Amino acid sequence: xxxxxxxxxxxxxxxxxxxxxxxxxxxxxxxxxxxxxxxxxxxxxxxxxxxxxxxxxxxxxxxxxxxxxxxxxxxxxxxxxxxxxxxxxxxxxxxxxxxxxxxxxxxxxxxxxxxxxxxxxxxxxxxxxxxxxxxxxxxxxxxxxxxxxxxxxxxxxxxxxxxxxxxxxxxxxxxxxxxxxxxxxxxxxxxxxxxxxxxxxxxxxxxxxxxxxxxxxxxxxxxxxxxxxxxxxxxxxxxxxxxxxxxxxxxxxxxxxxxxxxxxxxxxxxxxxxx
Numbered sequence: 262x263x264x265x266x267x268x269x270x271x272x273x274x275x276x277x278x279x280x281x282x283x284x285x286x287x288x289x290x291x292x293x294x295x296x297x298x299x300x301x302x303x304x305x306x307x308x309x310x311x312x313x314x315x316x317x318x319x320x321x322x323x324x325x326x327x328x329x330x331x332x333x334x335x336x337x338x339x340x341x342x343x344x345x346x347x348x349x350x351x352x353x354x355x356x357x358x359x360x361x362x363x364x365x366x367x368x369x370x371x372x373x374x375x376x377x378x379x380x381x382x383x384x385x386x387x388x389x390x391x392x393x394x395x396x397x398x399x400x401x402x403x404x405x406x407x408x409x410x411x412x413x414x415x416x417x418x419x420x421x422x423x424x425x426x427x428x429x430x431x432x433x434x435x436x437x438x439x440x441x442x443x444x445x446x447x448x449x450x451x452x453x454x455x456x457x458x459x460x461x462x463x464x465x466x467x468x469x470x471x472x473x474x475x476x477x478x479x480x481x482x483x484x485x486x487x488x489x490x491x492x493x494x495x496x497x498x499x500x501x502x503x504x505x506x507x508x509x510x511x512x513x514x515x516x517x518x519x520x521x522x523x524x525x526x527x528x529x530x531x532x533x534x535x536x
Contacts, residue, residue, distance in 0.1 A: 262290045263504050263520075264527045266451045267355065267402050267431050267477035270295035270320065271306050272484035273496070279309070281493035287318040289501055294531075295320055296356040296402060298327035300343040307350055321531065323353035326381065328360040328374045328404060337373065341380055348388050352531075355402030356431065357381055359415075362406045375411065382419040389424040397532035398427045402451065402477075409435035413442055422446040427530045432456070432479060437468065444469055449530075451477040454503050457510045467514055471522045474511065475530075478503040 270293055273279050286293070295310070297303045303324045310320040324347050326340060359374050385399055401421070405412040416428060429449040433440060433456075440450070450469050456462030466474065478500055485492075512519045 266475040268293040285497040297325045298330045323355040325356045358404030359408035360406040361408045400427045409439045451475040
């Protein structure tokens with residue numbers, strides 16, 4: 262069984278396409294961690310996960326606030342209060358982080374991104390500290406674009422690495438020093454197919470311990486509203502191809518069979534729970 266650790270399931274708006282897509286994934290023994298871009302969108306994905314669980318397929322709904330969707334101070338407290346209320350419903354967090362790549366983003370907007378990210382990390386640390394006994398960790402899928410040092414600084418400052426968490430850098434494109442700083446703190450890396458198209462990306466997946474690697478597709482690339490003929494089959498084919506080809510390339514690059522290692526990491530991080 263393979264888990265796509267970063268998939269935007271809520272971008273698929275048509276319920277018929279959703280159902281057919283899920284049916285095909287179930288047959289292929291592929292599961293998804295469904296990233297969300299706003300806390301207010303999480304409940305809908307969570308409810309879908311309950312429905313799919315009845316048919317024996319696991320969708321792991323992730324609670325997130327993507328930096329591109331951080332708009333204003335007026336939005337700030339409303340969405341953060343929803344995040345706090347929803348946190349007890351899932352062990353998966355994402356997509357969260359910082360993005361300094363957009364030219365139109367000014368200093369105030371960057372500061373707001375940092376406040377949101379830090380508040381979210383603080384909430385997770387506090388929630389994890391209240392839990393008794395061993396459990397699967399909170400998995401955090403982190404967006405860090407031209408902000409890698411700031412992201413890791415905040416991860417360290419909030420103590421998130423020391424909480425019951427698995428911090429996963431998603432589509433990482435920073436420096437080797439930044440990556441190793443993250444790995445030394447116990448962090449993980451999710452491998453997107455594009456990473457293996459560059460010399461730097463191939464070097465990174467050989468640097469990182471095998472048990473710290475996960476797979477991701479970051480699909481679909483954009484939201485769509487209307488069903489089209491064959492859309493579900495096309496979506497499934499994209500996911501299956503991306504996961505299996507990435508897995509094969511990782512095994513070749515590292516000179517070891519990566520599927521059993523990645524499956525063991527998946528069990529450690531996600532367990533057998535639906536959430």
